[in-house]
Amino acid sequence: MHSTRQIYTFVLMMTTVVALVLAGLFTLLKGIHQKNEAVFTKRAILASVMPKEVKGMSDDDVISLFQSKVKQTVVDVNGNVISQDEVKKRRSIGAKPGLAEDLDLAKEKKQSDENRLFPLFEYETSEGKVFITAVRGSGLWDEIWGYVALKSDLNTVVGVSFDHKAETPGLGAEIKDNPAFPAQFKGKTIYNDGEYTSIYVRKGGAKNTKYEVDGISGATITGDGVAAMMYDGLKYYEPVFQKIKEGKLK
Amino acid sequence: MAEAAVQTKEPLFGKKERKLLIDPLNDNNPITVQVLGICSALAVTTLVFKALVMSIAVVFVCAFANLFTSLLRNSIPKQVRMIAQLVIIASLVTIVELVLKALNYPVYKELSVFIGLIITNCIVMGRLEAFAMANKPWRSFLDGIGNGLGYGLILIVVAILREIFGKGTLMAGSPVEMKLIGPNNEAEDIVYLINTAAESGIGSYFSWYANNNLMVLPASAMFVIGVLIWIQRSWNRKLVDIS
Numbered sequence: 257m258h259s260t261r262q263i264y265t266f267v268l269m270m271t272t273v274v275a276l277v278l279a280g281l282f283t284l285l286k287g288i289h290q291k292n293e294a295v296f297t298k299r300a301i302l303a304s305v306m307p308k309e310v311k312g313m314s315d316d317d318v319i320s321l322f323q324s325k326v327k328q329t330v331v332d333v334n335g336n337v338i339s340q341d342e343v344k345k346r347r348s349i350g351a352k353p354g355l356a357e358d359l360d361l362a363k364e365k366k367q368s369d370e371n372r373l374f375p376l377f378e379y380e381t382s383e384g385k386v387f388i389t390a391v392r393g394s395g396l397w398d399e400i401w402g403y404v405a406l407k408s409d410l411n412t413v414v415g416v417s418f419d420h421k422a423e424t425p426g427l428g429a430e431i432k433d434n435p436a437f438p439a440q441f442k443g444k445t446i447y448n449d450g451e452y453t454s455i456y457v458r459k460g461g462a463k464n465t466k467y468e469v470d471g472i473s474g475a476t477i478t479g480d481g482v483a484a485m486m487y488d489g490l491k492y493y494e495p496v497f498q499k500i501k502e503g504k505l506k
Numbered sequence: 507m508a509e510a511a512v513q514t515k516e517p518l519f520g521k522k523e524r525k526l527l528i529d530p531l532n533d534n535n536p537i538t539v540q541v542l543g544i545c546s547a548l549a550v551t552t553l554v555f556k557a558l559v560m561s562i563a564v565v566f567v568c569a570f571a572n573l574f575t576s577l578l579r580n581s582i583p584k585q586v587r588m589i590a591q592l593v594i595i596a597s598l599v600t601i602v603e604l605v606l607k608a609l610n611y612p613v614y615k616e617l618s619v620f621i622g623l624i625i626t627n628c629i630v631m632g633r634l635e636a637f638a639m640a641n642k643p644w645r646s647f648l649d650g651i652g653n654g655l656g657y658g659l660i661l662i663v664v665a666i667l668r669e670i671f672g673k674g675t676l677m678a679g680s681p682v683e684m685k686l687i688g689p690n691n692e693a694e695d696i697v698y699l700i701n702t703a704a705e706s707g708i709g710s711y712f713s714w715y716a717n718n719n720l721m722v723l724p725a726s727a728m729f730v731i732g733v734l735i736w737i738q739r740s741w742n743r744k745l746v747d748i749s
Contacts, residue, residue: 258583258584258585262583263583263585263586266581266582266583266586266590267586267589267590270590270593271593274593274597277597277601278597278600278601278604281601281604281605282604285604285605285607285608288608289604289607289608289611292607292608292611293611295611296611296612296615424722424723425552425722425723426552426672426673426717426719426721426722426723427719427722427723474719
């Protein structure tokens with residue numbers, strides 16, 4: 257039998273050693289972790305424009321492409337541009353520079369509409385400027401989110417990329433895993449006959465080819481979630497779109 | 507000192523040591539015979555690649571948890587031994603998570619929940635209590651590897667079946683690109699047996715197959731494991747008496 261004193265000594269020594277080892281490893285790998293996270297976000301953003309090319313790109317390619325071709329802006333719900341300093345003041349983002357990609361979109365969703373910040377990316381392609389917006393909603397089990405790329409007319413969809421926290425593999429998770437689902441959004445329009453329609457995910461097959469896509473069988477609720485996310489998410493950007501069209505967005 | 511003297515007399519890798527490695531693969535398999543670790547076997551077997559990562563993680567955790575517990579077995583106070591074992595397992599699992607997050611972030615994103623749950627995997631804890639607390643470090647280490655492999659073997663077999671029948675691909679989603687056993691000439695369809703870039707319906711030998719969504723759901727893993735246990739027992743008769 258060990259005495260109480262021995263037990264305390266053992267536990268104290270063990271926790272100290274473990275804490276030191278883990279803290280050391282964490283500090284050692286922190287730089288790589290942060291770079292990985294940043295590249296992961298950048299890939300998701302670029303995947304909305306060119307899903308296939310992004311897969312084959314190396315991490316460094318993604319970073320340099322982002323630096324040279326992508327312009328980032330943070331906007332609020334009224335379409336006002338929020339400066340980097342203002343973003344740093346209003347959000348605790350550590351040492352990050354306060355760009356649109358630094359926003360924690362899961363936390364932004366919990367903000368009230370007046371306080372919420374939205375990222376906007378402008379990507380120069382050979383076929384003209386593309387605007388990339390971020391949308392966020394709820395699937396069947398947990399959050400779903402994605403990036404929607406629009407042509408410079410701010411109406412035609414260039415592409416989308418979706419991700420999710422806990423949708424069922426093979427069913428709801430197909431919004432991310434099956435490239436055929438996001439591919440359907442290409443060329444759809446969010447304004448039809450002068451009305452904001454966004455893009456609807458229709459169970460049992462799209463009826464209107466202009467702004468509807470086919471749902472995934474067995475994933476009705478995730479599909480409804482995507483439709484609601486597309487409708488609400490892009491609606492937040494309407495004031496911004498208006499300002500871009502009037503040339504008032506700096 | 508006495509321990510070291512005894513160890514040199516015994517061969518480093520003799521019959522007993524081999525038995526420690528081989529036994530968990532068949533006669534004493536942690537999943538099909540001891541029926542432990544079922545929970546994670548249901549969760550991570552949708553893709554072969556995921557199962558592979560999980561298996562490597564479990565082999566690592568199981569082997570080193572056994573090794574460290576065995577090294578400390580005489581100094582761990584009996585009253586806190588479970589807690590001490592848990593601390594060892596938890597720190598090893600954290601190491602796996604940190605390293606995986608640095609090596610391959612997308613895979614970490616998908617597997618992090620399940621990697622974290624290795625802490626509660628009964629196989630690891632079971633081996634520490636049943637073996638490492640009463641055996642020398644080298645043997646405990648081998649026992650850990652053996653049990654990790656036994657778990658991994660079943661995981662991968664289940665994953666192969668579930669991926670082929672559920673998605674019509676094999677090894678899809680792996681970050682290391684592989685295209686193996688493919689067409690002999692350009693004229694044939696570009697399909698491969700193992701193609702990491704395959705998507706459901708494209709690029710695989712199994713593309714013609716209409717995906718069975720049941721195989722993707724966790725319940726199917728239960729059926730597959732059940733059938734595996736049945737096959738194993740009808741072929742390995744001595745298991746029938748045990749249970």
